[in-house]
Amino acid sequence: MTAQTLKSDANALTEEVVASFANAENPRLREVLQSLVRHLHAFALDVNLSMSEWETAIGFLTQTGHMCDDKRQEFILLSDTLGFSMLVDAINHRSMEGTTETTVLGPFYVPPLKERPHGSDIAGASQGTPLHVSAQVLTPDGKPIADAWVDVWQSDDDGYYDVQKPGQEENLRARFRTDAEGRLSFWSIVPTFYPIPHDGPVGKMLEAVGRHPYRPAHIHFMIGKDGYDTLVTHLFIAGDDYLHSDAVFGVKEQLIVNLTDEEAGWNASGERIGAHKSLDHTFGLRPAAAAS
Amino acid sequence: MTAQTLKSDANALTEEVVASFANAENPRLREVLQSLVRHLHAFALDVNLSMSEWETAIGFLTQTGHMCDDKRQEFILLSDTLGFSMLVDAINHRSMEGTTETTVLGPFYVPPLKERPHGSDIAGASQGTPLHVSAQVLTPDGKPIADAWVDVWQSDDDGYYDVQKPGQEENLRARFRTDAEGRLSFWSIVPTFYPIPHDGPVGKMLEAVGRHPYRPAHIHFMIGKDGYDTLVTHLFIAGDDYLHSDAVFGVKEQLIVNLTDEEAGWNASGERIGAHKSLDHTFGLRPAAAAS
Numbered sequence: 001m002t003a004q005t006l007k008s009d010a011n012a013l014t015e016e017v018v019a020s021f022a023n024a025e026n027p028r029l030r031e032v033l034q035s036l037v038r039h040l041h042a043f044a045l046d047v048n049l050s051m052s053e054w055e056t057a058i059g060f061l062t063q064t065g066h067m068c069d070d071k072r073q074e075f076i077l078l079s080d081t082l083g084f085s086m087l088v089d090a091i092n093h094r095s096m097e098g099t100t101e102t103t104v105l106g107p108f109y110v111p112p113l114k115e116r117p118h119g120s121d122i123a124g125a126s127q128g129t130p131l132h133v134s135a136q137v138l139t140p141d142g143k144p145i146a147d148a149w150v151d152v153w154q155s156d157d158d159g160y161y162d163v164q165k166p167g168q169e170e171n172l173r174a175r176f177r178t179d180a181e182g183r184l185s186f187w188s189i190v191p192t193f194y195p196i197p198h199d200g201p202v203g204k205m206l207e208a209v210g211r212h213p214y215r216p217a218h219i220h221f222m223i224g225k226d227g228y229d230t231l232v233t234h235l236f237i238a239g240d241d242y243l244h245s246d247a248v249f250g251v252k253e254q255l256i257v258n259l260t261d262e263e264a265g266w267n268a269s270g271e272r273i274g275a276h277k278s279l280d281h282t283f284g285l286r287p288a289a290a291a292s
Numbered sequence: 293m294t295a296q297t298l299k300s301d302a303n304a305l306t307e308e309v310v311a312s313f314a315n316a317e318n319p320r321l322r323e324v325l326q327s328l329v330r331h332l333h334a335f336a337l338d339v340n341l342s343m344s345e346w347e348t349a350i351g352f353l354t355q356t357g358h359m360c361d362d363k364r365q366e367f368i369l370l371s372d373t374l375g376f377s378m379l380v381d382a383i384n385h386r387s388m389e390g391t392t393e394t395t396v397l398g399p400f401y402v403p404p405l406k407e408r409p410h411g412s413d414i415a416g417a418s419q420g421t422p423l424h425v426s427a428q429v430l431t432p433d434g435k436p437i438a439d440a441w442v443d444v445w446q447s448d449d450d451g452y453y454d455v456q457k458p459g460q461e462e463n464l465r466a467r468f469r470t471d472a473e474g475r476l477s478f479w480s481i482v483p484t485f486y487p488i489p490h491d492g493p494v495g496k497m498l499e500a501v502g503r504h505p506y507r508p509a510h511i512h513f514m515i516g517k518d519g520y521d522t523l524v525t526h527l528f529i530a531g532d533d534y535l536h537s538d539a540v541f542g543v544k545e546q547l548i549v550n551l552t553d554e555e556a557g558w559n560a561s562g563e564r565i566g567a568h569k570s571l572d573h574t575f576g577l578r579p580a581a582a583a584s
Contacts, residue, residue: 005386006382006383006386009382010379010382010383013375013378013379013382013541014375014379016375016541017374017375017541020375020501020503020537020541021501021503023501023502023503024500024501024502025502026500026501029500029501030501031339032339032341032345033497033501035335035338035339036335036374037374037375039331039332039334039335039338040331040335040374040376041375041376041379042331043327043328043331043332044376044379044380044383045379045383046327046331047323047324047327048383049324049380049383050380050383050384051380051381051384053324054371054376054377054380058365058367058368058371061353061356061357061367062357062360062365062367064353064357065353065354065356065357065358065360065367066357066358066360068354068357068358073350073354075350075353075354075357076350079346079350082309082328082329082332083305083306083308083309083312083329083333084332084333084336084346085346086305087302087305087306087333087336087337088336088341088342088343088346089343090298090301090302090305091298091302091336091337091340091341091342092342092343094297094298205325208316208318208321209312209313209315209316209318209321209322209325210315210316210317211312211313211315245312249305249308249309249312
């Protein structure tokens with residue numbers, strides 16, 4: 001069979017498979033699966049996928065499935081490391097003047113979070129460089145959004161989330177609520193870069209292609225308020241070695257922030273505050289009515 | 293963000309992900325993964341995949357992985373029902389004048405098979421319409437291939453393989469060896485159509501899109517001989533209701549055979565042979581040197 005004959009036979013097969021979905025009652029399911037078939041078939045033809053490569057792929061998917069349980073989602077890691085999650089994020093959260101860009105949720109969000117008063121220290125037992133965070137949540141035209149919930153979670157100084165360290169639940173994660181000026185503040189520690197879980201099939205894939213598993217240091221924020229799209233994003237710490245090679249492609253320039261060095265001193269209550277870093281950031285929420 | 297901006301941002305993301313594989317030491321792995329990323333990203337953009345559809349896909353893949361064990365390979369069923377297995381088969385087994393076309397292996401081949409003498413009845417405890425099969429294995433220019441091994445397996449009159457019925461192992465499956473004229477023969481029963489295992493995620497997918505899970509009646513053959521490509525194929529029984537809607541797209545016109553009605557009579561040894569069906573088929577093997 002010539003390459004031309006293969007292409008013609010393959011096209012006929014692809015069309016036969018596409019046609020098999022023609023009777024799907026749900027037109028959206030039909031559209032998605034027909035498109036998936038066309039793209040998957042085009043991939044196999046483009047690379048002339050061998051039988052043994054197909055077997056390897058079946059084995060990889062099977063191991064990926066077996067790695068998944070209620071604490072580990074290896075298919076999300078696969079989607080993340082192939083840039084697929086960030087693409088779906090881009091498709092569904094188009095940017096708008098005056099609003100904060102979105103990025104991936106990640107696997108370490110564990111709702112519900114306990115609401116804490118402004119100024120709380122969320123570091124708990126975690127040691128590290130103290131960090132004071134203040135933030136304001138605004139509409140696209142700069143008006144404060146009061147009473148928005150603001151969920152915050154981050155890794156510790158070793159690059160681990162509380163859920164990865166048994167007994168440290170609700171460390172470095174909390175919910176705050178904005179005041180009348182749309183503001184909130186809390187104490188934490190400076191997060192550090194960390195590897196995505198890489199002891200499974202996805203980690204093996206990264207190793208096989210010479211990619212590291214690290215994410216640059218960041219703090220997760222999820223911000224919600226009736227009438228606005230819920231914002232899922234991170235703030236990345238400027239200067240991190242992995243800002244330009246995030247294992248999950250989550251970095252956007254707008255989300256990189258500088259920390260300020262603050263000298264030791266006394267606060268309004270006359271308490272001694274040691275030297276620390278500070279971060280002040282403004283978030284913009286997108287009105288729900290402005291759906292694209 | 294306009295659709296144009298999304299496309300431009302998405303293309304930049306895709307190229308960033310593709311570039312992340314540039315340092316893979318294995319050039320083939322790099323090629324395959326870079327192509328996969330491009331095609332998967334194009335798919336998500338084409339259909340504007342929503343967050344909830346992405347979540348559904350992650351859940352579907354996870355369930356598919358959890359369905360896999362040493363007796364059940366749900367990812368192969370998924371590949372089969374998306375026509376992906378037949379496409380990979382077409383890519384790797386290009387047809388050639390005088391050779392038999394290939395089709396999928398399927399999940400019910402269980403080597404090694406016990407070698408049986410010509411004329412054996414492989415039906416065992418299975419009831420059904422008696423079928424006499426005779427076959428000859430030839431080179432592309434019609435010369436007999438002696439001493440080839442010929443593995444045969446098929447479903448019973450209810451559409452089940454022996455491995456699906458505990459205690460019936462080595463029923464309706466056997467290995468034969470061709471004689472000096474490239475011939476073999478055996479007794480069996482006429483197979484019937486059957487559903488692929490459809491109590492898992494793939495079965496749910498088929499149901500959701502209005503597809504049935506049936507495969508038309510067929511007998512599996514795998515034929516091997518040093519110096520020739522091992523042939524993996526089926527013979528499909530003409531007249532089956534599902535010939536034109538095989539759940540795994542495995543049917544090729546060349547592989548559809550007619551059964552002949554044979555009246556009762558006496559064989560060469562003077563034994564009474566009841567009315568039965570017969571099938572006589574010629575297989576052509578492809579010399580291994582003729583690799584494409």
